[in-house]
Amino acid sequence: MPTPTRPRLTPEQMEQFGDEMDAIRQRVMADLGEADATYIRKIVKAQRGFEVAGRALFYLPPAWPLAVAALSVSKILDNMEIGHNVMHGQYDWMGDPGLNSRMYEWDNVCPSEQWKYSHNYIHHTFTNVLGKDRDIGYGILRMDEDQKWHPYYLGNPVYAFLLMMFFEWGVAMHDLEVENIVAGKRKIEENKALHAGIMRKVKRQALKDYLLFPALTGPLFPMTLAGNAVANLVRNVWAFNIIFCGHFPAGAETFTAEECENETRGHWYYRQLLGSANITGGPLFHILSGNLSHQIEHHLFPDIPARRYPELSAEVQEICERYGLQYNTGRLSKQLFSVAKKICRLALPDRKADAPVDRAGVTEDALAA
Amino acid sequence: MSLTAPLAGLGQSVLRSRALAALTSPHGVDRYLEQINPMWAATEVRARIVDIHREVDVPGHPPVATLTLQPTSTWRGHRAGQHVQLGVEVEGARRTTRVFTISSPDSRPGDRFQVTMRANPDGVVSRWLVERATPGTTVHLSQAQGEFVLPDRMPEHVLFISGGSGITPVMSMLRSLQRRTHRGRVTFLHYAQSPEHQIFAEELAETARTGHGVDLHLMHPELGDPNLSPAFLERLVPGYREVPTWACGPAPLIEGVQAAYDGSESLQIEYFKPPRRASADDAEGAVSFTRSGKEAPNTGASLLEQAEALGLKPESGCRMGICFSCVATKTDGTVRNVLTGEESSLPDEEIRVCVSSPVGDCSVEL
Numbered sequence: 001m002p003t004p005t006r007p008r009l010t011p012e013q014m015e016q017f018g019d020e021m022d023a024i025r026q027r028v029m030a031d032l033g034e035a036d037a038t039y040i041r042k043i044v045k046a047q048r049g050f051e052v053a054g055r056a057l058f059y060l061p062p063a064w065p066l067a068v069a070a071l072s073v074s075k076i077l078d079n080m081e082i083g084h085n086v087m088h089g090q091y092d093w094m095g096d097p098g099l100n101s102r103m104y105e106w107d108n109v110c111p112s113e114q115w116k117y118s119h120n121y122i123h124h125t126f127t128n129v130l131g132k133d134r135d136i137g138y139g140i141l142r143m144d145e146d147q148k149w150h151p152y153y154l155g156n157p158v159y160a161f162l163l164m165m166f167f168e169w170g171v172a173m174h175d176l177e178v179e180n181i182v183a184g185k186r187k188i189e190e191n192k193a194l195h196a197g198i199m200r201k202v203k204r205q206a207l208k209d210y211l212l213f214p215a216l217t218g219p220l221f222p223m224t225l226a227g228n229a230v231a232n233l234v235r236n237v238w239a240f241n242i243i244f245c246g247h248f249p250a251g252a253e254t255f256t257a258e259e260c261e262n263e264t265r266g267h268w269y270y271r272q273l274l275g276s277a278n279i280t281g282g283p284l285f286h287i288l289s290g291n292l293s294h295q296i297e298h299h300l301f302p303d304i305p306a307r308r309y310p311e312l313s314a315e316v317q318e319i320c321e322r323y324g325l326q327y328n329t330g331r332l333s334k335q336l337f338s339v340a341k342k343i344c345r346l347a348l349p350d351r352k353a354d355a356p357v358d359r360a361g362v363t364e365d366a367l368a369a
Numbered sequence: 370m371s372l373t374a375p376l377a378g379l380g381q382s383v384l385r386s387r388a389l390a391a392l393t394s395p396h397g398v399d400r401y402l403e404q405i406n407p408m409w410a411a412t413e414v415r416a417r418i419v420d421i422h423r424e425v426d427v428p429g430h431p432p433v434a435t436l437t438l439q440p441t442s443t444w445r446g447h448r449a450g451q452h453v454q455l456g457v458e459v460e461g462a463r464r465t466t467r468v469f470t471i472s473s474p475d476s477r478p479g480d481r482f483q484v485t486m487r488a489n490p491d492g493v494v495s496r497w498l499v500e501r502a503t504p505g506t507t508v509h510l511s512q513a514q515g516e517f518v519l520p521d522r523m524p525e526h527v528l529f530i531s532g533g534s535g536i537t538p539v540m541s542m543l544r545s546l547q548r549r550t551h552r553g554r555v556t557f558l559h560y561a562q563s564p565e566h567q568i569f570a571e572e573l574a575e576t577a578r579t580g581h582g583v584d585l586h587l588m589h590p591e592l593g594d595p596n597l598s599p600a601f602l603e604r605l606v607p608g609y610r611e612v613p614t615w616a617c618g619p620a621p622l623i624e625g626v627q628a629a630y631d632g633s634e635s636l637q638i639e640y641f642k643p644p645r646r647a648s649a650d651d652a653e654g655a656v657s658f659t660r661s662g663k664e665a666p667n668t669g670a671s672l673l674e675q676a677e678a679l680g681l682k683p684e685s686g687c688r689m690g691i692c693f694s695c696v697a698t699k700t701d702g703t704v705r706n707v708l709t710g711e712e713s714s715l716p717d718e719e720i721r722v723c724v725s726s727p728v729g730d731c732s733v734e735l
Contacts, residue, residue, distance in 0.1 A: 121686030
């Protein structure tokens with residue numbers, strides 16, 4: 001189904017579109033400096049502050065909700081505005097080993113080394129290309145009409161809920177490509193090397209959150225343990241919701257591998273734009289979302305420091321208007337509702353008579369012909 | 370001191386304990402300490418600039434300055450002749466790191482020490498340190514490095530040969546020997562452009578005056594003094610090839626010294642490399658991948674493609690500059706970013722090899 005609704009650009013327009021995006025990228029890259037460095041250092045300082053405050057407040061039983069809140073904010077900042085963005089190499093130009101994509105490790109059970117492979121490389125290079133971008137449904141969910149329906153997907157909403165609750169574990173398991181092992185496309189031995197990395201990270205995370213910090217609070221052990229677990233959970237739920245609004249709301253396009261063969265730079269930008277969706281909100285919301293509320297700008301310019309996305313947004317929208325391309329954005333509630341609807345709708349087999357043809361089938365026929 | 374030392378020692382062992390490492394995982398203790406005070410550290414080394422002293426200030430020539438540094442307690446000390454990597458945040462943002470030689474005598478853990486440098490006109494770090502830095506600024510350090518050092522048991526007679534700012538490690542050695550009250554003989558041969566360009570001029574004049582076994586020769590070939598040659602060395606130190614010698618300076622001087630010593634094991638040398646400038650044409654020169662030892666003429670393609678053409682399999686991902694899987698250290702040469710056309714000649718720079726193509730000779734750690 002080569003989506004007929006998708007706006008078409010002539011090869012010349014596509015090239016021009018790419019050139020305009022490249023120009024933005026170059027301009028911002030040349031302008032990076034003290035303000036960007038000061039910003040990320042301020043965020044890091046805030047994150048460390050929230051973390052220390054959260055850990056300390058567990059000594060005051062009545063302040064338990066505050067402690068959990070502070071630790072949750074710390075983990076959200078660490079994973080999103082700092083971790084995700086630093087690991088994209090957005091701050092490599094600063095030359096600070098503490099903010100370097102090759103060295104940063106985040107407060108999350110997924111080892112950064114593995115996450116960078118599946119996220120920076122697989123997801124950001126093959127964004128929304130069916131069969132290549134493993135972030136489409138994470139190998140568990142049916143998030144696109146072109147994923148063939150199977151009775152297994154009746155559980156779509158349940159799987160989504162579980163993934164939300166255990167999101168950091170889902171992210172850690174993501175690289176094991178369990179679905180490809182089940183499908184026989186991947187050998188279980190290939191995971192051996194990954195297992196060691198995951199286990200090392202899991203042990204370290206569990207040791208501090210579920211043993212050492214609770215033990216340090218003595219008789220308050222169970223309270224602290226529960227608080228740390230809740231903070232991890234809050235981060236899971238928040239990250240899941242923000243991330244699911246990035247590529248799955250109605251209107252976000254998917255692409256076939258054939259469409260993307262020998263892809264031009266212009267088409268790559270075009271695909272990133274049409275495959276992503278933004279969330280509107282205030283400055284604090286943008287920071288807590290790691291500026292993934294500007295998923296479109298992030299996918300166009302993954303290595304530009306995220307604090308720049310809001311200022312680039314108007315310019316990108318203006319370009320989209322000129323080329324007649326959709327710029328998918330909306331309030332959090334609207335995007336979330338749209339995603340939830342999709343998760344439930346795709347749990348069921350496609351109703352329409354003109355249900356999309358299995359894409360793989362079409363190409364096989366075409367090849368045979 | 371006697372009271373604080375055991376306390377400091379205890380503090381350090383707590384800061385470096387496995388328990389604290391586990392509690393501060395995954396970021397590590399230093400990522401928290403630096404938020405409170407940049408001079409607190411468990412493993413990283415930083416220093417505060419205590420003093421900046423102009424050694425040489427000849428109008429129209431790059432000035433030379435000595436910086437006194439108060440390192441964090443994590444500094445393990447240095448042996449005379451060693452160097453240190455020093456990183457500064459230029460414009461408060463980009464940390465740039467260069468290697469500088471320590472000019473003060475041997476230091477113990479946590480001791481103050483000095484580095485002496487010429488403000489290289491093309492050098493971001495040295496110019497910033499000499500011309501713009503102020504006392505109180507924090508800089509980032511490595512531990513002391515380098516094998517160009519004096520032995521613990523000093524030979525009876527040693528010869529030092531240096532040129533220009535290559536005097537710094539030798540000065541550290543000379544000062545250490547004076548502090549160790551070395552009884553033997555030191556012959557010190559130094560080449561400078563002119564007496565006005567002489568670094569440490571006053572101290573050297575004092576050394577020459579008081580003697581103490583130091584036989585000092587300040588040479589200015591541009592003003593008519595003899596150049597370095599085997600005949601000249603033989604006249605100065607008969608049988609010099611058998612005398613333990615330490616030589617440091619620009620490449621032509623070191624090449625001259627090496628030729629004069631003809632493979633003698635008495636000679637220890639240290640060069641410093643001037644940064645290589647970009648050549649005009651694209652696909653010139655040779656590309657060398659230092660870890661694998663492979664080398665080939667530059668084809669003008671991206672470093673990743675050139676590495677792969679030589680059978681290397683460097684880690685890589687998107688091949689379009691977005692995923693940062695292929696970041697590697699370029700140790701020498703100029704590269705052009707194929708996306709922006711920007712060229713960069715910094716040594717020891719991290720580059721994405723998939724979008725960097727060499728301009729002229731280039732070495733990458735792959």
